[in-house]
Amino acid sequence: MTPKTSRRSFLKGAAAAAGAALFIGARPDGALAASSSDAMLNPFVKIDSEGNVTAIIKHFEKGQGPATGLSTLIAEELGLRMDQIHYAFAPSNPQVYNNLLFGPFQGTGGSTAMANSFMQYRQAGAAARELLIKSAAEAWGVDPAGLSIEEGMVVGAGRSAPIGDFVAAAAQMEPPAEPRLKSPEEWRIIGNESTRRLDSVIKGNGKAKFAMDVHLDNQMVVVIARPEQRGAMATGFDDSAAKEVKGFINAAVLPNKAGVAVYAENTWAAIQAREALSVTWDTSAAETRSSDEIRAEIMAALDAEPEYNVLKKDHAETLAAIEGAAQVIEKTFYFPLLAHAPMEPLNCTIEQTAEGDIVLHDGAQMPTGPHMAFQQIFGLPAEKIHINTMLAGGSFGRRATPDADYQVEAALAFVMTDRSRPVKLVWTREDDLRSGYYRPAFGHKVRVGLSAEGEILGWDHRIAGQSIMKGTAFEAFAVHDGVDGSSVEGVSDTPYRVPGMFVGLTDTKKATSTLWWRSVGHTHTAYAMEVMMDLAAKAAGRDPVEFRLVHLAGGGADQARKAAVLKLAAEKAGWGKAQAGRHMGVAVHKSFGSYAAEVVEISGTAEDGFRIEKVTAAVDCGIPVNPDIIRAQMEGGIGYGIGHAMRDQITLAGGAVEQYNFPDYEPLRIGDIGAIEVHIVKSTEAPTGIGEPGTPPSAPALANAIAAASALTVADLPMVEHGVSFA
Amino acid sequence: MAITLKLNGTTHEVEADPGTPLLWVIRDELKLTGTKFGCGVASCGACTVHLDGEPVRSCQTYIEDVEGSEITTIEQMEEDPIGKAVQQAWAELDVVQCGYCQSGQIMSAVGLLRENAKPSAAEIDEYMYGNACRCATYQRIRAGIQRAAEIMEA
Numbered sequence: 001m002t003p004k005t006s007r008r009s010f011l012k013g014a015a016a017a018a019g020a021a022l023f024i025g026a027r028p029d030g031a032l033a034a035s036s037s038d039a040m041l042n043p044f045v046k047i048d049s050e051g052n053v054t055a056i057i058k059h060f061e062k063g064q065g066p067a068t069g070l071s072t073l074i075a076e077e078l079g080l081r082m083d084q085i086h087y088a089f090a091p092s093n094p095q096v097y098n099n100l101l102f103g104p105f106q107g108t109g110g111s112t113a114m115a116n117s118f119m120q121y122r123q124a125g126a127a128a129r130e131l132l133i134k135s136a137a138e139a140w141g142v143d144p145a146g147l148s149i150e151e152g153m154v155v156g157a158g159r160s161a162p163i164g165d166f167v168a169a170a171a172q173m174e175p176p177a178e179p180r181l182k183s184p185e186e187w188r189i190i191g192n193e194s195t196r197r198l199d200s201v202i203k204g205n206g207k208a209k210f211a212m213d214v215h216l217d218n219q220m221v222v223v224i225a226r227p228e229q230r231g232a233m234a235t236g237f238d239d240s241a242a243k244e245v246k247g248f249i250n251a252a253v254l255p256n257k258a259g260v261a262v263y264a265e266n267t268w269a270a271i272q273a274r275e276a277l278s279v280t281w282d283t284s285a286a287e288t289r290s291s292d293e294i295r296a297e298i299m300a301a302l303d304a305e306p307e308y309n310v311l312k313k314d315h316a317e318t319l320a321a322i323e324g325a326a327q328v329i330e331k332t333f334y335f336p337l338l339a340h341a342p343m344e345p346l347n348c349t350i351e352q353t354a355e356g357d358i359v360l361h362d363g364a365q366m367p368t369g370p371h372m373a374f375q376q377i378f379g380l381p382a383e384k385i386h387i388n389t390m391l392a393g394g395s396f397g398r399r400a401t402p403d404a405d406y407q408v409e410a411a412l413a414f415v416m417t418d419r420s421r422p423v424k425l426v427w428t429r430e431d432d433l434r435s436g437y438y439r440p441a442f443g444h445k446v447r448v449g450l451s452a453e454g455e456i457l458g459w460d461h462r463i464a465g466q467s468i469m470k471g472t473a474f475e476a477f478a479v480h481d482g483v484d485g486s487s488v489e490g491v492s493d494t495p496y497r498v499p500g501m502f503v504g505l506t507d508t509k510k511a512t513s514t515l516w517w518r519s520v521g522h523t524h525t526a527y528a529m530e531v532m533m534d535l536a537a538k539a540a541g542r543d544p545v546e547f548r549l550v551h552l553a554g555g556g557a558d559q560a561r562k563a564a565v566l567k568l569a570a571e572k573a574g575w576g577k578a579q580a581g582r583h584m585g586v587a588v589h590k591s592f593g594s595y596a597a598e599v600v601e602i603s604g605t606a607e608d609g610f611r612i613e614k615v616t617a618a619v620d621c622g623i624p625v626n627p628d629i630i631r632a633q634m635e636g637g638i639g640y641g642i643g644h645a646m647r648d649q650i651t652l653a654g655g656a657v658e659q660y661n662f663p664d665y666e667p668l669r670i671g672d673i674g675a676i677e678v679h680i681v682k683s684t685e686a687p688t689g690i691g692e693p694g695t696p697p698s699a700p701a702l703a704n705a706i707a708a709a710s711a712l713t714v715a716d717l718p719m720v721e722h723g724v725s726f727a
Numbered sequence: 728m729a730i731t732l733k734l735n736g737t738t739h740e741v742e743a744d745p746g747t748p749l750l751w752v753i754r755d756e757l758k759l760t761g762t763k764f765g766c767g768v769a770s771c772g773a774c775t776v777h778l779d780g781e782p783v784r785s786c787q788t789y790i791e792d793v794e795g796s797e798i799t800t801i802e803q804m805e806e807d808p809i810g811k812a813v814q815q816a817w818a819e820l821d822v823v824q825c826g827y828c829q830s831g832q833i834m835s836a837v838g839l840l841r842e843n844a845k846p847s848a849a850e851i852d853e854y855m856y857g858n859a860c861r862c863a864t865y866q867r868i869r870a871g872i873q874r875a876a877e878i879m880e881a
Contacts, residue, residue, distance in 0.1 A: 206761020393827025639863020
């Protein structure tokens with residue numbers, strides 16, 4: 001899907017903005033700075049008279065690559081080398097910098113950064129190129145048709161000059177209505193394997209500035225004392241012991257009673273003072289259930305009549321088809337709560353300027369969220385609130401809460417002060433794991449009827465769990481006829497041709513804050529679908545790859561693309577030719593418009609422990625703009641999926657989270673996966689997602705490999721809690 | 728108490744109570760932010776620095792124990808021949824994603840190469856076990872260390 005932008009209105013807006021010359025920005029240390037631009041051709045690229053080119057990145061960078069990716073598009077159209085372009089993160093402005101797939105909302109998510117920017121940023125770069133060439137042609141009195149830009153120089157008609165020479169004149173011109181985009185044959189940077197990340201060097205020498213690295217003059221650090229039981233309210237506290245901590249300033253109950261803000265001169269003092277604080281909690285409205293009770297509710301829902309008939313099919317027909325089948329395969333799956341645990345714990349810093357403006361320094365995934373919330377909290381118009389988006393140390397969805405949870409927490413802590421000192425909110429890892437937002441627990445119960453010949457006759461798929469979207473600003477976008485699409489995506493829209501398919505969904509009661517977690521619903525739907533496909537193939541006496549291909553044959557482009565990645569991964573992995581002592585499992589899944597197939601090869605046994613020797617992946621995400629970033633995202637997506645499936649879960653006891661830090665929410669470690677090999681389909685389709693699609697097939701491919709090695713089909717996660725050990 | 732720290736070749740006088748983790752002195756007092764806070768319990772390695780050339784987790788290293796030792800952080804690695812080779816390898820292979828753990832990964836990688844100039848994949852996996860990367864850049868970390876070893880050898 002390529003979002004259509006109105007080129008004419010886009011470029012006119014850009015030209016009008018060229019006259020506006022004030023920018024509020026931030027120095028590298030995070031402090032505010034104001035500057036005027038004398039050569040802003042449009043808001044997505046800035047070229048100064050020295051010829052310095054800056055791509056203004058409307059998406060945040062959490063490692064998934066948009067700073068490099070969107071710069072690639074500009075550099076390609078402007079005829080630059082990648083070492084001739086810089087990037088800067090856009091300010092918060094939902095009109096100019098919105099995600100074209102989200103409406104008037106600036107944000108990164110759903111693996112859409114490249115998909116929604118591909119045309120927009122190329123157009124911006126192309127318009128800049130055409131104006132610079134026109135300006136040069138006028139200055140030289142030659143035909144613009146004979147000029148081009150090569151590596152930052154306008155060349156042609158026997159002359160050459162740096163682009164900076166033509167910036168002033170170009171800024172006065174009307175941009176073309178339809179700038180000519182370079183054709184794929186002309187591309188030198190898009191699709192280039194040798195392109196390196198623009199943020200690679202600074203992330204290797206300690207110079208990269210994350211929000212956690214903000215140090216404003218005279219800032220206070222605040223940490224929040226939080227309840228053990230989710231939803232308990234602070235009623236008071238005793239800070240007499242905290243007063244003994246050097247650097248402690250004071251403590252105050254947050255206006256929403258969700259916790260107690262502890263203010264200190266530095267981070268360690270804040271953490272120490274919080275330890276010394278004694279808080280009294282009102283637990284009358286707090287969660288009291290345990291994970292077992294939540295699981296029991298989900299399991300009961302799977303056996304009851306579903307709340308929603310997702311595909312609006314006749315359930316009786318599916319049941320009858322299964323009733324009459326020669327073989328019925330049935331499996332019940334359970335997926336626990338999961339935390340995102342990005343490497344950089346959540347944090348942000350708020351300051352008030354001399355003019356009374358509010359500035360938020362944040363690894364802002366969805367700037368429009370806190371921007372809107374802050375207008376209410378501070379009673380200020382949008383233009384008095386500024387967001388300085390900084391590098392984010394991972395997110396996996398956690399930094400994109402619809403209610404801007406941690407930014408609002410910081411704002412509440414800030415409004416309780418006299419605002420003379422900036423306030424930096426810091427979460428510890430314990431805050432992150434215990435007071436976070438989780439991938440909700442889900443259950444699936446699937447019954448598949450097969451004919452004597454091994455054909456699928458009926459597929460009864462029940463899903464139960466807590467909705468992510470309901471009750472949020474995204475409800476209208478994601479919930480239709482009561483069905484939260486994110487609960488069933490990957491099942492209800494499967495490209496497999498599955499005869500007699502029924503999909504039932506039941507929402508369960510709120511147990512925790514829920515949130516999208518790298519690949520959202522696909523985190524559990526792909527697992528259930530792909531493990532069932534393997535079970536069905538086995539029951540039918542067919543090879544798992546061949547069985548899947550049968551159910552992708554004779555369809556449209558969707559089926560063909562899914563089949564193609566499956567065949568590619570199988571071929572590259574040497575499917576069916578595993579050496580002695582090795583076993584392979586496969587899974588293939590479409591998510592975020594992209595197709596990914598993965599073959600996991602393991603050694604070992606259930607008794608002695610399995611070892612993941614190799615993962616071979618194939619992906620079709622449309623035109624591969626930055627192939628090496630695509631490869632890296634697949635590698636990371638696979639690791640993220642496999643690591644959690646192996647051994648992670650968040651559990652509750654009496655409403656309190658039991659895990660506290662990495663020792664009991666153990667991350668994937670370097671030795672867990674021997675090797676990962678990624679193959680990219682050379683597609684000519686519009687670019688689609690890559691941040692998430694690597695994750696969904698990874699865990700079911702591992703489960704299928706384990707089943708091949710041991711006849712143990714793991715339907716309960718994490719694996720280590722259900723009969724599997726890893727060497 | 729007043730403490731004298733030797734860090735990256737410079738002597739600093741800092742005021743900190745005993746029991747203060749070196750991490751917070753480096754980040755909040757000396758304002759060298761390349762060293763990261765990830766877990767606070769020595770379980771992720773994002774805070775790794777060198778103490779007399781040996782990698783340690785600065786979140787569990789107390790200020791009163793480091794007086795008189797040479798402390799080296801990521802900011803100094805460009806001056807270290809092994810550090811420079813590792814950084815070059817990291818850039819060649821684009822090891823980083825979000826990058827937040829990578830200062831710690833590089834500090835550990837330098838520690839490994841200092842004691843083992845040509846580590847095998849298994850030796851890398853063993854030595855680097857304690858450095859977590861939530862982006863799962865492990866493949867490239869392994870390849871990066873082997874590439875750095877090649878650069879050093881050349």
